[in-house]
Amino acid sequence: MIQSQLIFGVGCFFALFAVPLQADELLVRDGQYIHLTTDIASTEEAEILVASFDAAIPQWAEFWNLDKESLTDFKVEACVIRNKANFNQSGLIPATVPNFPFGYAIGNQVWVLAQQSEYYTRHLLLHEGIHSLAYHLFKGAGPTWFQEGTAELLATHHGAGRDIKINRIPLSREDAPYWGRFKRMGQSTESGEVPSFNAVLGYQPNLTGDVATYSWSWAACMILSSYPEYRSAFITAAERGQETGPAFNRELQSSLGKQWPILAARWRIACHDLDYGFDWQREQVKLSAKDPLWNGDDLQIQVRPDQGWQSCGVRIPRGAKLRISAEGKITLADQPKAWISQPQGITFQYHRGRPLGQLQFCLLPNANDPQAKRIEPLKTQGVVDQPLVNVSEYSWLLFRINDECGKRADNRGSYQVSIKRAR
Ligand SMILES: [Zn+2]
CATH class of the missing domain: 2.60.120.430 (Galactose-binding lectin)
Known part of the structure; x- marks a missing residue:
């Protein structure tokens, strides 16, 4: 169904502080690429969300090698929500939207539940915005790992407002409170449950907002976009966003050809070390299938x-x-x-x-x-x-x-x- 290609979900585990509010008390702010309606208490935070989104858009276009003109008619209708009941009552969340634990996107409409930190709320707004952008540009965002991994990749950021820099790993836990991606990855590592690269590529759609699924999908997109030899295959794959089945992965695998086993080896070693501040420029491992066998010489x-x-x-x-x-x-x-x-x-x-x-x-x-x-x-x-x-x-x-x-x-x-x- 076409509908399934337009809908993207992301989960939420954090409870919200419900504040009674009339629909006409909602704060509305209009930016270039976003029209925001919210019941968050801070006007300043709302304005920073709008400025962050507007500043992220040209960076996303650059990431996908697009010119700005391709985004002139792109604009999302976004709700950032503390008290969901207000938005339900005022019709801002249509009945067709399923119960979402973190955020949700259909076409150019996105809904995000406000989190316990400004960083995480901003991350989720950007994440859902990237789903909207994928639909706008590519008519879909590919299979689960690519859909969620690219959204995580381009939502992860340093700074805020006009100075936001997307596709940056937070430098410390204090820079990204409640975001929790590395905590969840660390749990996988400790319990010996770090997925293989192929297992990540096989993730099935779900709406439970499983943070491990998002985190490892993000890691897969990081490795593919960070190594120059994989990058163009990864960027090109986005254009096949309508394809959500195994053909998407087959095409990617065939475009990377003999590099696939090297990629799997690099995945294995990177997954041990991913953490706050991880630097993909310094952590690239020089490996080749053509590396000669050691002949025993010193x-x-x-x-x-x-x-x-x-x-x-x-x-x-x-x-x-x-x-x-x-x-x-x-x-x-x-x-x-x-x-x-x-x-x-x-x-x-x-x-x-x-x-x-x-x-x-x-x-x-x-x-x-x-x-x-x-x-x-x-x-x-x-x-x-x-x-x-x-x-x-x-x-x-x-x-x-x-x-x-x-x-x-x-x-x-x-x-x-x-x-x-x-x-
Ligand atoms: Zn998502």
């Missing part, structure tokens, strides 16, 4: 602290035994003071239970099971603690220096790492 690599996982450039065969050693000094941060570290790390400064500055390695398997619903956790170890490595399956050998997520920009220096065949 390898030397420089591992930099301002990048995430770094491959030693070869694939290590099953059954190989390695001895890894490292030396050198790096500087982590400058403020409040410069921390100098060696490969064992700074043993009185910890991140995720390991010393800051510690040289770590992991083995990332070359193969992945396309039928697997979940990803197997990867084992990260300190090189100084575990210099001898037995390789049980064909794998990339990756190194990085332990640091807090999003804090790599001011790191300097490198460790010199040596890999030899163990006798």
